Amino acid sequence: MRYRTLLCLLVVTVMVTGCSGTKGAFPEKKNNGNRESVQVNPFTGEKAPKTGSGPPFMVMVNNHPKARPQTGLNRAGLVVEVLAEGEITRLAAFYYGNREGTVGPVRSTRPYYLDLAEGPKAVVVHAGGSPAALRRIRDENLPSLDGIHGDGAYFRREQSRRSPHNLYTDLTQLRKGANKKGFTNSSLTGPYRFEEKEPKTKGASATHIGLKYHRLYEAGYRFDRETGRYIRYTQGNRQTDLKTGKPLSMNNVLVIRAPHRVIDSSGRREVDLNQGGEGVLFRDGKAFTVRWENREGWIVPSIDGKTVPFHPGRTWIQVLPENGELSYRP
Template identity: 25%
Template sequence: MEKKQRRVVALCAAATTALALAVAGCNDDGGPPQDGTSPFTGLKARDAPVLAVKIDNVGAARPQSGLAMADIVYVERVEAGLSRLMAVYSSQLPSTIGPVRSARETDLELLRQFGRPAFAYSGAQSKLLPLLKAAAAHTVPPERLPDGYTRSQDRPAPHNLYLRPERALAAASEADDAKDIGFRFGAPPKGGRATPSYTVRYPAAAISFAWSGERERWRVSMDGAAVPVADAKGRGPATVVVQGVTIKPSRFHDRSGSATPYTDTTGSGPALVLREGKTHKARWSRPSATRGTEFSTPDGDRLAFARGPVWVAYVPKEAVTSGAAGTSR
């Protein structure tokens, strides 16, 4: 009898958990993240630590590994008008991620909203090293975790360094779990402009997003070449944010003397939110580096994202207000 009672209790507990997850997954009111769902994607997920990885994004680095399983991908402008990626993982973890490249000052402010995440990168300017050491993150560069990285023989350096994420998280065992960073998920706002595709343009790079109604996801291409961003379940980015920010020269320079751009991700400004084949005008607000970013409609209501991975492309504020942030078709 005792064994049967235990079995009944276990079945009831499992049913209760399943019901809770189903309710969380079906919650479509754009409210705060529910138990059993990822605050980064709005999909069912277990509590897990956050790992951020700086990823190369020039032609020699493509196709990258691990982007398809990222919860969030941030696109940042770097020297020479190129772009680089910051991929954030929690609900899923690929076997390898890369190619891994160097950190920037922008990353330190961006990461603070995650608490103390694990942060993987390869190298940084010498003047930036003290800031990285003092950063609110568990840093795991190759010099601190040599067995956590591997070099591919198929590509030339520096575009061939890859991270073994499970080793990075093992070394950063105190990394914080995913938490609310301001994203909301639910029904789309009314209106919106039909947008079959949208291209974000940097001085020397272009990232395009094409809507796939069949997959209900955005397909991604870099400089005209398709990039694999869908996981084994076919889940690619469901929401793309084109966020207008202040981008200015930082106090750091690259080897050629060019100033490294600094992207200020705090404050407020205009944004475009792409979901379900439409573009919606929005405003973003992040009062401080330790706070998340909230998005609202022009009327002031919270703007919900579609459930799934989110890509955020940082562009100058004036480019969003003038319509020059990208081109849509």
């Protein structure tokens, strides 16, 4: 009897000790003999290293026809597409925890793209910018790596393309530049929710999505049931990664409308990303009508005031002008 009592106590002690080793959001995992804690990537809802992630980066990626296909967009956890001048859009690609990989071509920034960087406190990676954007970076002391104004060591020109569509960077180089300039904040949280289950609100079947930003520029998506992801199309052509040749794909597409206004003779725009409005979230082959709001610098979808969850994985946010066109069908 006494032997059984001691044996039971020993088993309980071992069980308690074994269950007390978790730390943070997820248990620690072994990595080459070391234990490394992990956290949730706030852009994707997926596990990411908790230490050594470095700061988030927002890279301004060129979307001019001569800049396609781009490199590295499939590594971005979040991409936001907004019109720049004329009919051309620009892509704000967010990276967090990525340790390597080429990204580009890199292009200039605008004030409303800086608005997108506010929430995640991302280092803005760009090739110059409009006078208003550069002034804001300087006056507000925003974290920035500018490929043509002082930070060229972390960028390179590709000989296979012509300027200004040939400036590239590398995530390893960006981490070096961020460390040298003191941009080391890696503690990142966000307001997004992620669930594999679909939202409780009934969605309409939507496997073909069409977007018209301008009479000269259209984009779209096709839902791939095998992978559960959307395949990106630009001007009717499947958009791929230059380096891998693989199509750009994502788990969520959020389409919102925002006021646009041309403000100068160069065609520069002012885009209001703060007032909120109507939107449609596409995930799992379905469309969900939502409202969007700017929540402390993040564009967040909601229904009846409650945040609508993304499917874990990559998300593209399409910011349409108010007269832009959205269509979708089964």
